[in-house]
Amino acid sequence: MTDFDTQPTVLIAEDDDTFRDRLDRAMTKRGFDVRAVASVADAERAIAGDAPDYAVIDLRLGDGSGLDIVEALRLRRPDARALILTGYGDTPTAVAAVKLGAVDYLAKPAAADEIIAALEAPDGQRPAPPEDPILPDDARRQHIEHVFQEVGENVSQAARLLNMHRRTLQRNLKRYNADRPVTD
Known part of the structure; x- marks a missing residue:
């Protein structure tokens, strides 16, 4: 090309x-x-x-x-x-x-x-599917966490960017952190 x-x-x-x-x-x-x-x-x-x-x-x-x-x-x-x-x-x-x-x-x-x-990818040929595809819930979680990190963990600003109520964002973040396994 x-x-x-x-x-x-x-x-x-x-x-x-x-x-x-x-x-x-x-x-x-x-x-x-x-x-x-x-x-x-x-x-x-x-x-x-x-x-x-x-x-x-x-x-x-x-x-x-x-x-x-x-x-x-x-x-x-x-x-x-x-x-x-x-x-x-x-x-x-x-x-x-x-x-x-x-x-x-x-x-x-x-x-x-x-x-x-x-x-x-050559015309008519699609790339191989991902070996470890991301689930929609995981994609949403990653996007929310990424936006939250990008704004310096400012809940109000992240909620505005995500078009989400502040309390809803706080609940999601709390749930995401509770789902993570604790490692030593």
């Missing part, structure tokens, strides 16, 4: 600042030239300027649908490989994403290695 002497480019369109920054660092560490944006409008401008080799696109952005970005990328650069990354997955949206040209549709949280495997 790219010359051997240049880094592959990837557009990350994600409105969750924490997740976008984490993914940006992970992809940069793995040899990608990253362009990270937070909106459909910014993504479309980035594609119009110099369309990337790859794109990781959140389905729901503040100013519209990530599907619009997939379509814009396909029109500007048909050989580019895009995937939809979302916490709001459903079958009709996954089908629409693939019809528009996305190579895959992954649920958050997804690891950088999983994202790269999906982006670089």
Whole structure:
């Protein structure tokens, strides 16, 4: 997809600042030239300027649908490989994403290695399923704990970011800590 002497480019369109920054660092560490944006409008401008080799696109952005970005990328650069990354997955949206040209549709949280495997999988071939798949409850727990840690364990701020009542977050955190085995 790219010359051997240049880094592959990837557009990350994600409105969750924490997740976008984490993914940006992970992809940069793995040899990608990253362009990270937070909106459909910014993504479309980035594609119009110099369309990337790859794109990781959140389905729901503040100013519209990530599907619009997939379509814009396909029109500007048909050989580019895009995937939809979302916490709001459903079958009709996954089908629409693939019809528009996305190579895959992954649920958050997804690891950088999983994202790269999906982006670089040969056409018509899906990457192997994870050896140790994460259960939905565990994924939710990890996301909540990650957001809580990212805001310096500030319950009020984490609850706002998670769109959750403060007391509900406190109960979840208490339950998660009670579920952990005690080790010496």
